[in-house]
Amino acid sequence: MTRPRLLLIATGGTIASEADDATHTGLYRAASVGAEALLAAIPGLRERADVEFEQPYAIGSEHLTSRHWMQLVARVRTAQQRSDLAGIVITHGTDTLDETALVLDLLCERRLPVVLTGAMRPASALSADGPMNLLAAAHTALDPGARQAGVMIVMNDRVLPPDRAWKTHTSRVDAFDTREAQALADLHDARPHWHGPAALRARSRVSLAHALTRLPETLPRVDLLASHVDLDPQLIDWLIAQGLRGLVMAGTGHGTLAEPVQHAIGRAIAAGCIVVRASRVPNGPVRPRAGLDDAELGTLAAGYCTPHKARTILSLALAAGYESEAIQDLLLAL
Numbered sequence: 362m363t364r365p366r367l368l369l370i371a372t373g374g375t376i377a378s379e380a381d382d383a384t385h386t387g388l389y390r391a392a393s394v395g396a397e398a399l400l401a402a403i404p405g406l407r408e409r410a411d412v413e414f415e416q417p418y419a420i421g422s423e424h425l426t427s428r429h430w431m432q433l434v435a436r437v438r439t440a441q442q443r444s445d446l447a448g449i450v451i452t453h454g455t456d457t458l459d460e461t462a463l464v465l466d467l468l469c470e471r472r473l474p475v476v477l478t479g480a481m482r483p484a485s486a487l488s489a490d491g492p493m494n495l496l497a498a499a500h501t502a503l504d505p506g507a508r509q510a511g512v513m514i515v516m517n518d519r520v521l522p523p524d525r526a527w528k529t530h531t532s533r534v535d536a537f538d539t540r541e542a543q544a545l546a547d548l549h550d551a552r553p554h555w556h557g558p559a560a561l562r563a564r565s566r567v568s569l570a571h572a573l574t575r576l577p578e579t580l581p582r583v584d585l586l587a588s589h590v591d592l593d594p595q596l597i598d599w600l601i602a603q604g605l606r607g608l609v610m611a612g613t614g615h616g617t618l619a620e621p622v623q624h625a626i627g628r629a630i631a632a633g634c635i636v637v638r639a640s641r642v643p644n645g646p647v648r649p650r651a652g653l654d655d656a657e658l659g660t661l662a663a664g665y666c667t668p669h670k671a672r673t674i675l676s677l678a679l680a681a682g683y684e685s686e687a688i689q690d691l692l693l694a695l
Contacts, residue, residue: 365447365503367410368440371396372433373419374454376480376491386532389483391454392419399452402484402492406499410447422454422461422479427580427676430461434468435576441472448474448502452495455479455528455536459514460673462523466512467569467677468576474507477523478515481534490517490534497551506546506555513545520546520553524695527667529643540665541644567694572681583607583676585668587641588618594625601632607675608634610660611641611668615652623658630659635685637692639663639671649689661685664693 371377373392377399380389396414406412417432433451440449453461462477469475478498480491498515501507514521516537525542546553584600586592588611600608608629612618616638618626626636638660640647649655649662663671671692678688 365410366445367412367499367502368446368449369396369400369412369414369499370433370436370440370449370451371399371414371416371419372422372429372451372453374422374452374458374479375483376452376454376478376495377419378483379485380483383485383487386482386486389485391421394484395419396452399484399491399495403496403499406496410499410503412499420454422457425454425457425461428578430464430580431576431578433461434465437465437469437475441470441475446473448476448499448507450495450498450502451475451477452491453477453479455481455516459523459526459528459537460669462512462514462526463670463673464677466523467567467674468573469512470568470570471509471511474502474504474510475512476502476507476515476520477512481532481536493551497548497553500551501546501548501553504553506553510545515548518548519544520548520555524670525665527670540667541646567691569677569681569691572683573677577680580676581606581679583609583672583679585609585611585672587611587668588613588622592619592622594621597622597625597629601629601634605629605634606679607637607672609637609639609663609668609672609675611639612647612652613641615645616640616647616662617652623653626658626660635661635675635679635688637661637663637671637675637688639666639668641668649693661689661692664695666692666695670695 377394378389476498478494525539530536546555646665
């Protein structure tokens, strides 16, 4: 019987890191373990599938730039054209894993399952979580239930959607959760048990793949500011002077902003900048004309997007040439 073929794209992160002591999980040499060594730690995987691997870069994900994103999107797009592949697994640092997953989901077709995974403990640690996460990611990518599902995140025995998944803890192995959404599947013995076909159908079908068939080298500049007491509105004026194209404000409560900040946002919008209101509150959406009147202020509402994901979406949408109305529709569709 012919075994399915799986592509592993390794990019570094804690899953590929080592420390001097097996009890050390906070300080380690990032991205020091290669893709072949990762595979060697997974008994039985090569008997389940023919695995090939590549490593476009090896870094901690806090060092990612939009150049890395575009490079990874290009590699996934190329791989998805292959008729011999059953799925793609990407190992990635957890710090920005959810943002990369969203970029891939928006810019790649859904011809093959693409599963991102990582680890909260280095490969050298006692009870390292990377090997089981990688095995679970591979089984998910090969599972019939994953077909046409697009990009998914597998961490700590759960399959999560990229638009709602986020990192919620700095060190625990159960660091990932979904923002007001159900997991797509739970894993038992590293195999996914889907929460019904409706869970996959409920996933957003929003895509920018056709709008960005030609990938830019980098993305337009979009910055993120968090509201706090005594926030200096001149920071916004300075960002405008640096060539800012878009700005996401992580406001208080329902995306509320102090009056001096509102005035600075008005100047940014007058200069051609698109401004999105998000919230620093962990859960709940920022809806249009709630908290503030977006029509009056000229801002867009982030919906259920976290501030960081709103920043990512705004940058991609600007690269695709979207205007304000289309960007608002995109944010609210996720």
